[in-house]
Amino acid sequence: MKEDIVLTMRGICKVFPGVMALNGVDFTLRKGEIHALMGENGAGKSTLIKVLTGVYPKDAGEIRVDGVDEAITIRSPQEAQSYGISTVYQEISLCPNLTVAENMFIGRTRGGTVNWKAMEKRAGELLDSLGIPARPRQQLSNCSLAVQQMVAIARAVDTECKVLILDEPTSSLDDKEVEMLFRLMRDLKARGVGIIFVTHFLEQVYEVSDRITVLRNGELVGEYEVEKLPQVQLVAMMIGRELENLSVIRKENPAGAAKKEVRYEARQLSSTESRPFDFYIGKGEVNGFTGLLGSGRSESVRAIFGADPVTGGEVKMEGKKARITKPLDAMKNGIGYLPEDRKRDGIIADLSVRDNIILALQVLRGMGHPISRAKAEAFADEYIKALGIKTASTDTPIGSLSGGNQQKVILARWLLTHPKYLILDEPTRGIDVGTKTEIQKLVLKLAEEGMSVTFISSEIEEMLRTCSRLIVMRDRNIVGELTGDELTQSHVMHTIAGGGGDSE
Amino acid sequence: MEEKGKLRREPITDTQLLMTITVCIFVGMYILAILIWGGGFKKPQMLFDMLNDNAYLIIISCGLTIVMITGSIDISVGGVTALVAMVGVMILNGNLTLFNGLIAALGLGEGARIAFALLMSLLIGLAFGLVQGYLIAHLEIQPFIITLAGMFFARGMITIISVDPQKGPQDLMDILQKRIEMAWLGSPNKKGVMIPARMEIGVVIALVIVVLVYLLLRRTKLGRSFYAVGGNRQSALMLGVNVRQSRFMAHLLCGLLSGIAGFVFMMHTGAGNATNATAAEMNAIASSIIGGTLLTGGVGNVIGTFFGVLTLSTIKSIVTTSGLRDPWWQSITTGAMLCFFILLQSVVLMRKNKRKK
Numbered sequence: 001m002k003e004d005i006v007l008t009m010r011g012i013c014k015v016f017p018g019v020m021a022l023n024g025v026d027f028t029l030r031k032g033e034i035h036a037l038m039g040e041n042g043a044g045k046s047t048l049i050k051v052l053t054g055v056y057p058k059d060a061g062e063i064r065v066d067g068v069d070e071a072i073t074i075r076s077p078q079e080a081q082s083y084g085i086s087t088v089y090q091e092i093s094l095c096p097n098l099t100v101a102e103n104m105f106i107g108r109t110r111g112g113t114v115n116w117k118a119m120e121k122r123a124g125e126l127l128d129s130l131g132i133p134a135r136p137r138q139q140l141s142n143c144s145l146a147v148q149q150m151v152a153i154a155r156a157v158d159t160e161c162k163v164l165i166l167d168e169p170t171s172s173l174d175d176k177e178v179e180m181l182f183r184l185m186r187d188l189k190a191r192g193v194g195i196i197f198v199t200h201f202l203e204q205v206y207e208v209s210d211r212i213t214v215l216r217n218g219e220l221v222g223e224y225e226v227e228k229l230p231q232v233q234l235v236a237m238m239i240g241r242e243l244e245n246l247s248v249i250r251k252e253n254p255a256g257a258a259k260k261e262v263r264y265e266a267r268q269l270s271s272t273e274s275r276p277f278d279f280y281i282g283k284g285e286v287n288g289f290t291g292l293l294g295s296g297r298s299e300s301v302r303a304i305f306g307a308d309p310v311t312g313g314e315v316k317m318e319g320k321k322a323r324i325t326k327p328l329d330a331m332k333n334g335i336g337y338l339p340e341d342r343k344r345d346g347i348i349a350d351l352s353v354r355d356n357i358i359l360a361l362q363v364l365r366g367m368g369h370p371i372s373r374a375k376a377e378a379f380a381d382e383y384i385k386a387l388g389i390k391t392a393s394t395d396t397p398i399g400s401l402s403g404g405n406q407q408k409v410i411l412a413r414w415l416l417t418h419p420k421y422l423i424l425d426e427p428t429r430g431i432d433v434g435t436k437t438e439i440q441k442l443v444l445k446l447a448e449e450g451m452s453v454t455f456i457s458s459e460i461e462e463m464l465r466t467c468s469r470l471i472v473m474r475d476r477n478i479v480g481e482l483t484g485d486e487l488t489q490s491h492v493m494h495t496i497a498g499g500g501g502d503s504e
Numbered sequence: 505m506e507e508k509g510k511l512r513r514e515p516i517t518d519t520q521l522l523m524t525i526t527v528c529i530f531v532g533m534y535i536l537a538i539l540i541w542g543g544g545f546k547k548p549q550m551l552f553d554m555l556n557d558n559a560y561l562i563i564i565s566c567g568l569t570i571v572m573i574t575g576s577i578d579i580s581v582g583g584v585t586a587l588v589a590m591v592g593v594m595i596l597n598g599n600l601t602l603f604n605g606l607i608a609a610l611g612l613g614e615g616a617r618i619a620f621a622l623l624m625s626l627l628i629g630l631a632f633g634l635v636q637g638y639l640i641a642h643l644e645i646q647p648f649i650i651t652l653a654g655m656f657f658a659r660g661m662i663t664i665i666s667v668d669p670q671k672g673p674q675d676l677m678d679i680l681q682k683r684i685e686m687a688w689l690g691s692p693n694k695k696g697v698m699i700p701a702r703m704e705i706g707v708v709i710a711l712v713i714v715v716l717v718y719l720l721l722r723r724t725k726l727g728r729s730f731y732a733v734g735g736n737r738q739s740a741l742m743l744g745v746n747v748r749q750s751r752f753m754a755h756l757l758c759g760l761l762s763g764i765a766g767f768v769f770m771m772h773t774g775a776g777n778a779t780n781a782t783a784a785e786m787n788a789i790a791s792s793i794i795g796g797t798l799l800t801g802g803v804g805n806v807i808g809t810f811f812g813v814l815t816l817s818t819i820k821s822i823v824t825t826s827g828l829r830d831p832w833w834q835s836i837t838t839g840a841m842l843c844f845f846i847l848l849q850s851v852v853l854m855r856k857n858k859r860k861k
Binding site for chain 1: 742
C-alpha cells in the first residue's frame, strides 16, 4: 500500500435479492483529502458506505486500511471503528438530553463509573482544538444543529480516526452552519484525516472536496480530481448520459408553449422545507420542476399543496387571492397532489381500491355527506375502466396491487375531484414502461381538456416529452426556466450543473 | 458570532433546572405553610411525620424515577409493596407455616423471623423486577401492559396468601418500630412537656437509598446509560450503549426497591392487608413528575423525586390543616397541583429550548 493511501476498496460487490447493488466498485482514499462520493438515488453510495462500516457484509472484493498488512473484514460499526473508520450520519445519532461531554464519551469509556471532571476536561480540550463553539457541560439540545453535527464529528475523530465518513452532513444546515462545518472539515484534513463526503449538493462538493468518485447503478463511473471535472460533466455522469449523445430531438411540444391565462400563481411562497420561490402555471399548461435529487423540487410542490407547513408568501388562484396553508385548503381550491412517496403519503394499504378512489372526494364533501355505497361503486368502476386499473374487484385492498396500478388508483382519486390544477410528483417511479407511457399520455390529454399539470420526474426525457416549461432547481433554489427551443437534454443538464447553459 | 454570547451563560441541563424548581417550590410552600397555618408546621415533628409516613413512598418513587428516566414505566410497584408487606407480616407472626418449619429446623430464635422477612422482601422484589425487566427489555413488550399484569398478579397473590388482615406480633414490631429520638429537635406538647422529635428506621433506609440512587444515576456508567436510553434509544445504541441491559437493569432495580419499600411499609404499619399501599404507584408517578422527571424519559433526578414526595405530602397536610378534612379535597388539590407542575415544566422547558435558535 502506498504511503499516503489510508483506504482502498477493490472490486466490491454487494447483491440484494434481485438487485446488484454494487458491482466491482473501486474506491481509494488518501491521507488528508476530502473525497466526495456522488451519485443519484440507487447509485450505490449508501450501500458502499454500509459495506465499509460493517452494516452489510460484502459479497466480493477486498478492503485494505493503512497500518494493516492484510485485507480486512468488517463485521460491525464497532469493528470499523477499531480500524479507524468512523461515521457521522445524516440523522444526528446523539442523545439530546445529555451534555456535550457525555455525548462525546458515553459508550466508549472503560470501568463502571463516570469521572465527570476528567471527561469534561478532555472534552473541553478536544472542542477547543477543533474550534467547535460548544461547552462540555452544555446540554446537547441547546446547541444548534450544526454544532451538534460537529460534536458528533469530534466524538468520531477522538478515537484513532483515519477515515471519517460524513453521510449527508449538510442537508439540514443553513449556509452559515455549512461554512462552520467546512472549516472543521478542512482542519481535520490538515491533520491527515481522510474524509469521505457524501452529499448531493454540487456547489458544496466543488467548494470543499479534492476528489470525486461517481457511482451510477451500482457501478463505478470514475474517480476525478475536482479541478479537472466540470460540473456539467459530473451531472451527465451521474444521470448517465454522455454529452455527445444529448441532442435527442424533442417532438413538437404537444401541450402548447404559449402562455395562456394564469391559473395558479405564487409569490415568494415558502414552507418549513423550502426556500421562498415564485411560480405560476397557466390554464392547460404542463410544466415541471427538474433538478437533482435533493435540489428542492419535491419540497416546492409540497409547499404549493400545503403538504409541509407554509411559512410565507402570497398565492393567487385564477387571479383571486387564496389562503393555502394545509392540504385541505389546496383541495378546496381545486388542487390535487400525487405524492412522491406513494407508500407513505399516497395509498392506504388496507383499504379497498374503491375507498382509496373516493377518499379525496369524500374529504371534500365533508363528514356529513357520505358518498353512498352505490355511487362509490359507480365511481370506482368508471375510473377502473377509464384508467385500465388491473384489480380483481373494487373490494381488493390497494396494498395487493402492483405499483403501477396503485399509482393509477391515486390518480383516479384526484381525477374524481375534477381538479383545476394537478401536481404529479414522480408518478412514474418504479412502474413498468407501459404504464409510464399511459400516464404521460393521460397527462397530455388532461392538459388539452384545460387542466393545469405540474409534473416531476427523475427522467429528463420524460419531462421533455410532456412539459412545455421546465423550472430548473439546484441546491434548493430555482436557477432557470426553460421553454421552447431550450428544452433539450444538454440545455437542461447545463442549467442543472450551473454555468454555461443558463437560459437567462 | 451568536454562539459566543451563548457560551457566556453557565449551562444548565433540563434535569438540573427541573430539580431546582421543585426544591424551590417545596421550600417556598413550607415556609408559606408555617407563616399562614403556623402551629403544626412550626414543629420539626411535622416534617418527621411526613417522612415517617412516606418513607416507603420515597423508596418506590426512587425506583420509578429510574424506570421513567429510561422512558419506561412500572405500575406494579404498589402491588409488589403490598405483597411484600403481607408476606413479611405473616413470616413475623408465624402464619406462614413454611417459614415456621424452616426456622425450627435451623434451630434459630424468633429474631431470625425478621431476617427471613427482609430476605423474602428482597427476593420478591427482585423476582418481579427480573421477570418484568426480561419481558420489557429482551422481548420488547409494552412496559405499561406488563407491569399492569404484574400489579394484578401481586394484588391477587396477597388475597391468596391471606384474605384476612394480618397483624405483626408485638415483640418483633417493637424492635422494628424503634424510633430515633432527637431531643434537640423536640417541641413542647399541649401540657408544655418537651417531646423529642421521632424518626423511624425506615426513614434512614429511605434516605440512604436516595443517596445511593443519586450516586448511581450521577456517577456510574449504568446510571448515565439510563439517561441515554431515555433520551434517544436509537442514538444510545449507535453510541455503543447496551440498551437492553440498561432497560433490564432499570426494571430490576425498580423491582428490588419496591421490595425494600414493602419491608419499610411493614415496619411502619405493622400490618398486612390486601388494600395496603393502594394507589402507591400513582403517588410515586406523581411524586417523580413533581420532582422533575419527564414521562418521556431522559430527564429526572432522585433528589427532585425526594422533594416531590415531600411536596405532595405537604399539599395534603395543608389541605387537612386548613379545615378541608374530607378525603376528596386531598385528591382534588393533588390533581390540580400535578396539573400545575406539568404546565410549569413544559413552559419552562419550552422557554429554555426556544433560546437555542
